[in-house]
Amino acid sequence: MSRAAGSSSGAALAVGAALGLGAAAAAALAVALLSGQKGNKAQPLTKEAWKEAHDEGGRIVDFAGILEQIRMGGCHPDVREEVWPYLLRLVSPSSTAEQRSTLKADLARRYSDLLQRCQDLETSLDSAVVRTGSSVAVAENAGVGRSVPAHLAQFAEAQRIIVLDAIRTDLLQPDAASESSHRTNGAMNGLVPSADRRGGGPWLGRVAEETLMNATHLSPASRKAAARLIHLLSAYAVHDPETGYCQGMSDLAAPFLTIFEDDSMAFWCFERLLQRTSKNFRHDETGMREQLRGLARVLEQADPVVFHHLRQIGAGECFFAYRMVIVQLRRELPMAQAVTLWEILWADEYWQRLGSWTPPSLSWPSSGSWGSFDKNLSSLGGREDYQAAGSAPELLLFFIAAVALRQRRRLIDDCRDQDDTLRLFNSLRVDLWGSLRTARGLQRSLAAQYQPSSSVY
Structure with missing residues (x-):
C-alpha cells in the first residue's frame, strides 16, 4: 500500500472509531466511502464490441466478458435494444x-x-x-x-x-x-x-x-x-x-x-x-418488507451509528427507501442514468450466477380466459428465485445503502423523525457512479460477513 493510501485509510478508520464504530464496521465503511471518491466510470459496451462478440451463426462467444463490461460501465444506447433481452434472460447467449x-x-x-x-x-x-x-x-x-x-x-x-x-x-x-x-x-x-x-x-x-x-x-x-x-x-x-x-x-x-x-x-x-x-408488488407487502429488512441489515453492519440513529427516530424500518426499491431508483435518477443502473444490476446478478440458467421454452400455455395463466408457469420458461433465502443482498440494496451512507452527516444532524428522512430522500438527486463505487466497496467489505439473521428492529 502506498503511503498516501495508507494515510487516507488510517484517517478514515480514525474517524470511524471516533464516531463509535467497531473496528470491522469502521474498516468496511472506510473502504466503501473511499471507493466512492476516486476513479472514473468504466466505458460502456459499444456497438462495435457487441458485434464482434458474435460468431457467424449469431451466438455470443464470450458472454462472461460482455457481462463484465456491462456490469462495470453499462451499455451504449445504440445496443440496448439488442442487449437487454439477453440481460433479462429472455434470449440465451448460445442461441443462433x-x-x-x-x-x-x-x-x-x-x-x-x-x-x-x-x-x-x-x-x-x-x-x-x-x-x-x-x-x-x-x-x-x-x-x-x-x-x-x-x-x-x-x-x-x-x-x-x-x-x-x-x-x-x-x-x-x-x-x-x-x-x-x-x-x-x-x-x-x-x-x-x-x-x-x-x-x-x-x-x-x-x-x-x-x-x-x-x-x-x-x-x-x-x-x-x-x-x-x-x-x-x-x-x-x-x-x-x-x-x-x-x-x-x-x-x-x-x-x-x-x-x-x-x-x-x-x-x-x-x-x-x-x-x-x-415480490415488491404483493398486496400484503411481504416482499417489500423483506427488501427493506435486507437494507436495514446492510446499514446496521456497515454503519451502526447511523442505523442506531435511524432506529432512535423511528426510521429503522427504512421506509424512506420504499420508492427507491419499488421503482429501482427510477425517480431518483434521470431516465438515461436509471436504465444504465438497471443494466449494471442485471449484468452483475447474471455474472454472479453464470451457468445456472435454462433458456426459455418455446412451448406456450393455452390462452384461455382471464386468470388461466399459472403465475408459476410463465410462458417464458418459469419464474426464477433470484435471491436465495438467507443469501447476501443483491447489488441494488448495497447501492441504496451507499446512497444513504453518502448522506450520513445529514441523516445524523438534520433528521429528527421519520418524516425528515422521507423529505430528505424524496428530494435527493443521486450520484450514479459515485454511489455505485461506494456500493461495490460495501459489497466487497460486507458480503462475506453478512448476517441475515441479525436483529435490526
Whole structure:
C-alpha cells in the first residue's frame, strides 16, 4: 500500500472509531466511502464490441466478458435494444440468429393474443353492464356494480388506474425518426378508435380512448407513447392476474418503450423484469418488507451509528427507501442514468450466477380466459428465485445503502423523525457512479460477513 493510501485509510478508520464504530464496521465503511471518491466510470459496451462478440451463426462467444463490461460501465444506447433481452434472460447467449427470429415471432404472437384477450374482456364487461344495469362510470373508489362478475370488475378497475397512470408517466419524447416509425393513420393524432379498427390495429379500450382524446395537454407523440404504455400494462395485468396492475409499474415500464420499437419485445422484457421484482408488488407487502429488512441489515453492519440513529427516530424500518426499491431508483435518477443502473444490476446478478440458467421454452400455455395463466408457469420458461433465502443482498440494496451512507452527516444532524428522512430522500438527486463505487466497496467489505439473521428492529 502506498503511503498516501495508507494515510487516507488510517484517517478514515480514525474517524470511524471516533464516531463509535467497531473496528470491522469502521474498516468496511472506510473502504466503501473511499471507493466512492476516486476513479472514473468504466466505458460502456459499444456497438462495435457487441458485434464482434458474435460468431457467424449469431451466438455470443464470450458472454462472461460482455457481462463484465456491462456490469462495470453499462451499455451504449445504440445496443440496448439488442442487449437487454439477453440481460433479462429472455434470449440465451448460445442461441443462433435463426432461433432468435423464431422466438421473436412467437413473442409477437403471444403479445397480440394478450391484447385480443383485453378486447374480449372489455366486450364481456360491456355486455354484463348492459345486462345487469350496473354502471362502470361510478365514483372513483367504488368500482363497478356488484352484479358484474368479479374478474370483469377486476379488469375494469385495472384499466381505470392504468390509464390514469399512463397519462401522468414521464416518457421521453421520441425524435422525429422514431415518431415517424410509429405513425399510424386515423383520428386522435394517430390513435385509431376501436370502432374503426375491426382487426386492423391493436386494442385500445374505451376508457383509454376517451381519456387520451380529452388530454389536450399531451402532444401527439405523447399520446402515442401513452397508448403504447396502456397496451403494455393492460397486457401484463391479463398475463399475470395474481399480481395484476400496481402503481409503480408504469415507472418501470416506460423505459422499455423508449428503448424498444417493437412493442412485443418491450412487453416480454418488461415481463422478465417483473419476474425479478413481482415480490415488491404483493398486496400484503411481504416482499417489500423483506427488501427493506435486507437494507436495514446492510446499514446496521456497515454503519451502526447511523442505523442506531435511524432506529432512535423511528426510521429503522427504512421506509424512506420504499420508492427507491419499488421503482429501482427510477425517480431518483434521470431516465438515461436509471436504465444504465438497471443494466449494471442485471449484468452483475447474471455474472454472479453464470451457468445456472435454462433458456426459455418455446412451448406456450393455452390462452384461455382471464386468470388461466399459472403465475408459476410463465410462458417464458418459469419464474426464477433470484435471491436465495438467507443469501447476501443483491447489488441494488448495497447501492441504496451507499446512497444513504453518502448522506450520513445529514441523516445524523438534520433528521429528527421519520418524516425528515422521507423529505430528505424524496428530494435527493443521486450520484450514479459515485454511489455505485461506494456500493461495490460495501459489497466487497460486507458480503462475506453478512448476517441475515441479525436483529435490526
